[in-house]
Amino acid sequence: MGRRDIFSDVAAILHPVPQQSDPDQEDHEGFLAWREEVAHDQERTAESLRLAWDEGEQDPLIGALAAARRAKEEAEQQIRELLAYGREFVQPRPYTLGDLAAAAGMSISGVRTAYGHRDVDSVVEATGAKPREWRVPDEGEAPK
Known part of the structure; x- marks a missing residue:
């Protein structure tokens, strides 16, 4: 094993x-x-x-934390889009809230409110698929 320093320690954590x-x-x-x-x-x-570090670009720990935060945000976005796909695009019936909640480690009510129109639009853009007729209300829009 190499010498122990912040660089090798952060690499070992990653x-x-x-x-x-x-x-x-x-x-x-x-x-x-x-x-x-x-x-x-x-x-x-x-x-x-x-x-x-030598080129003065970034501190190894701060850089690793920032990268982990970005990865977390990307994973959260991906979860929202997958939930939207499971509820809004799968035909003839969407996945159940219970199945999606269990897979995502969320509550049923959490799944119900986890995604919005932007997430549905991202799925349309990524897949070219057409969502079902009913869609989650826009932020600020009263449920019907």
Whole structure:
């Protein structure tokens, strides 16, 4: 393992080395290859963080946190669009609120209010699909 510093520590957090629960597992060779790949990812990330720091671009921890926040926001947007797709586009019947809630780790009422017209429009743009007749009310629009 390389020297410990903020660059290698942040890289280790971003690319945790997998632990095998059963060493007698059938695909032990595949597991070892996976661990080696993760170790290389750590090294590349640490070097990239070092380079960005040396060039005065960004602090490694602050940069990693900002990137994680962006990834979280993108994942939340993707969840909203998938929920919109499941409720507004799937024919002949949409997915149930209960099934979507369980898959998304949300409450049924959370699914019901999780997406809006912009999310539906994003699904239209991404897929070319046409939503069902009924659509969630626009923000500020009273439910009918």
